[in-house]
Amino acid sequence: MGKVMLEVKGLTTKYITRFKEDVYAVNDVSFKVEEGRSVGIAGESGCGKSTLALSLMGYYFAPLHYIKGEIIIDGRNISGMKPDDIRKNILGTEIAYIPQAAMNALNPTRKIIKFIEDVVRAHDPKATKKDIYDLARQRFEILNLPEEALGKYAVELSGGMKQRTVIAVSTILSPKILIADEPSSALDVTSQKMVIKMIHDLMELGYIKSMIFITHELPLLYNVTDDIMVMYAAQLVESGTADQMIFDPLHPYSKGLMGSILVPEDGTRDVKLVAIPGTPPNLKKPPDGCRFAERCKYATANCRLSQVAFYDFENNRKCRCLFTENELREAYKNEQS
């Protein structure tokens, strides 16, 4: 067991809409990330993946509001801190964030080195220009990025280059946790692989201690992360290692999600894709019982009675289901035959 880098306990956050309705986009989320491990979060659009990322880095600006829960980074509780304090003391050194549209995150009127100067100076106002340049050059060299990019403007770089530059800039202070929110969804497969390789190198070299990677693309998640958590309607429904989750999912929702994987490999053509019927519940009025019960083939009357806890299963797995591991396996086996 490594050192726990990030611990989240019962985190709940909500949006308040224009019509003063409450939407709990992250509901009672608890997990741990150990040093040197990467965790992936998968789920449909609108299940709260990106909101979870924003909540983790304390980005509480209207309409997003903090309700309860604890976020502990390397023994330091950051929940309840003011957004300004978080920006000064936490972002950059403790948590780094790569947004979905990172390619548009660079101001076109400034050179790349200026962004790095900004980041470093925000935490160390006395840093000299030369020190910062040396640090940047060294980091770029290790990551196989050309040094010339430092003196260029964002528009002179290609999409993949821009994304890699953004990652290099945001991790320049060696943060403890990197939160990557679909960093490669707008890229071609070739640039995607280069971006992932770079994140992988950053972790190998110890510049980032641990990572949370958010995407809806499951084969990508399998290639990037050690553990996978599946999110459904603002709650975590299952977590386990990447191999367990991809090849042996237990929760009926994860099972359905893994059944929709398409990869260009021998044998995948013969397997028929199975869709999950129905749509996710409305988060303004979530159902009383299991949130997946409406779409679940195995749901019973018990499932609809009250909220289901996030039970511990064997082999360090967790699953939000009333059935036991054996009952679930039995049900899947019966269905196959």
Place this chain on the structure above:
Amino acid sequence: MNSHDRQLCLSGKGVTKIFGFGSKKTLAVDNVDFEFYSGDLISIVGESGSGKTTLIKMLLGLTSVTEGEISFMGKKRDIGSRRKKKEYWKGIQAIFQDPYSSYNIFSKIDSVLLDCINMRGGRLLPRKTKIEMMREACSFVNLKYDEMTNKYPFELSGGQMQRLMIARIFLLKPKILLADEPTSMIDACSRATILDMLLKLRDETGMMIIFITHDMGLAYYLSDTVYIMEKGKIVEFGSADEVVLNPKADYTKQLLNDVPKIHDPWEFSKNRRKDAQWTEQFVV
């Protein structure tokens, strides 16, 4: 596969599209030849900027062809006038990437479907028959007509809108359907439904479907024939098994190598997995 038994639906010779002039000239589609036969499901795979959407726009007659010619049902295509274009569109239809902007927001779902019936020459049919036809089309795509009637398209979810688009195609019964990344804006879970419906449409009406995508896995699952495009050129084509399991062109090999896979992960992912304590637990 013996291509002589089947009817030639759509073919092109030396199809080229150039944007701009002089030094700013961009060769979007470069001297492309193709022959598509009826009943086939063809995928065109390429990364962004490879010219796949430009090719589709030319096939649909939405942009002009700079050079080369396109033949439709064995005859040279003639879409010189507005009337001829409309006639051409009875035989060739498309589903686009973004269902949210494919509909006229002012017309109700009924009128979207009625337009299709009218276009097929059903203008003078009694109202009852038309409703029966609409009901059939909706049930084909697992939508309930009684829930759809008197609604506007924006009241539906993305998946439902895309299914309604397929219901339109079901009513129009064109010879050729061009599908330009119809699932890219839809969740993985509802994607399977859309794909199944396209396959069902092909099996029931013998329609030829050209599927444009950047997703190798999707193309492999769905299609009989795969075309790979790079920088405006077709670099490889053949049956799905041939191209995906046994690629010849360097570009295809590289593309397949870079796609994230689950049975054969990337080299650096494999290396990382080796140190993990739980390896080999679920090796397939």
